[in-house]
Amino acid sequence: MDSTAQLQKIYLADFEIETRDRYPSAVVVLKGNCAALLQATPNGLSMIGTPGWRMGELMGVLTEVSGKKVFQAKSEIVEATPERLAELQRFRQELESHLAGTA
Secondary structure (H helix, E strand, O other), X not given: OOHHHHHHHHHHOOXXXXXXXXXXXXXXXXXXXXXXXXXXXXXXXXXXXXXXXXXXXEEEXXXXXXXXXXXXXXXXXXXXOHHHXXXXXXXXXXXXXXXXXXX
């Protein structure tokens, strides 16, 4: 797949696309409170790691602290409520369908 065409489809689906100095070889894709890193490969765009929660300029990864699911970016922690987890799941599914060309 052509990375440029994929980015255009993602943008037209109301995702925000940004570049950041922190991730020089990737683009940041945002929608709502969710974020993912994408990189160009010979087969088109692919996700780096798993999507996370937007926490300012950082992306909080889903983890567990003291037996509770949280999104964490450095020392900042946000509770991973059922609503936030559902939003993240919808984001991931929608982004994956655009990357696969099935959306």
